[in-house]
Amino acid sequence: MKLHNSSTTYIDKPSVITIGTFDGVHIGHQKIIKRLIATAKNKGLESVILTFFPHPRMVLQKDASIKLLNTITERQEILEQMGLDHLIVKTFTKDFANLSAHDYVKNILVDELHAKHIIIGYDHRFGKNRSANIEDLKSFGTQFEFEVEEISAEDIENVAVSSTKIRTALDNGDIATANSYLGYPYFLTGTITQGKGLGKQIGFPTANIYIEEDYKLIPKNGVYVVKSHSNQKTVYGMMNIGTNPTVNGTKQSIEVHFFDTDEDLYGKTVRVELLHRLRDEQKFASVALLQQQLKLDQENSLKFISLINE
Incomplete structure (x- = not known):
């Protein structure tokens, strides 16, 4: 798959x-x-997805609260696995939003992307103020x-x-x-950073995951069974x-305790897939009771992992 950004958006086929x-x-x-890719093969055309980033609501409505299921990089990775020929990531700006329907179709779809066949929703709107519809596109x-x-x-x-x-x-x-609606495990991608070391002190060292993109949707607080990959090896964890309320934490964090690995992960980028939810986060009366619960969480995690690998 070829990735095109706003400065390299041209397809010559x-x-x-x-x-x-x-x-x-x-x-x-x-x-x-899949319909797009099949049509492209049948007609001898290049398969193209045109997408936009930032999300239009982030630009037009200054909506900082919008949360997305994928970062733009994650979306690219998933689409590449599907066998797409070209992914166009068009920078969405106010100037772009003000393009007339005619200029959008001629300048982008026809001149830049060489469109011969467009697959689009019955309710698709485009052009300045979203004034044009599918009947206009057919014209x-x-x-x-x-x-x-x-x-x-x-x-x-x-x-x-x-x-x-x-x-x-x-x-x-x-x-x-x-996960059933996604067709794959929901995942988080981030960089492993240095934490306070509290997990290590109680026998459950954790890798703290920093996610740069603040628009990425983070699931509900709680404890999850997860899977990741390191050095071409699948590793599981919880x-x-x-906020780590037992030790009076206040800021949300994402921490993974990986099983059966002692690899130094600091500074590395990891993708963590969420497989199963064990429980809500809770505040324990003591660190000893938290440690006891973590041992139970690990037992339950290993039971779940064993079941899915049977």
Whole structure:
């Protein structure tokens, strides 16, 4: 897959395009993307996804509260695995939002992306003030010689429902539901940083994960069974998302205790997949009681890992 940003957005071969945020690249999105790739192969075209970053709401509404299922880098990684030819990440700005529908279609879809076939939702809106709709796009198709294939209301509704259910599930700590709609384990990507060393003192050393992107959705506080990869080896562990109330913590942190590894991870970037939720975070009356609970958490984690690997 070739990645194109705003300064390198040009495709010199005829293409089939779909357009959207594709946050999460969940099972509803995957259905549309597979259709895109199949159409491209059947017609001898390049398969292209046009997406935007930052999210339009971040720019137009200054909405700092919006949380996304993927960072832009994570989204790229997932799409690459699907066999896409080109991913266009267009920088979304106010100037871009003010493009007329005609200029958007001609300058970007036709001149830059060489569109010959566009797969798009029945309710797609584009151009300044989102004034143009799919019927306008079909008219432009006649003018600029590309086909428009409509994604049904049912498929669009399934995409919207899936996204909503995934976010709600993660906010509630329901990893099983989120993962079922995603079609893969929800994951966090971050850099391992130095913590206070409290875990090590009680026999459960943890790797603190720093996530740079503040728009990434962090699931509900609690303890989770997780999986990661290091040196081409799968490693499991248990992760706490929370404030460490037993030791009077106040700031949210993400800490992973990996099983069966003594590798120095500081400074490394890791991807941690959430497999199962064990319990809520809670405040214990003493560190000794916390230690006792962590031993039980580890036992329950290992039982779960054993079951999924049978």
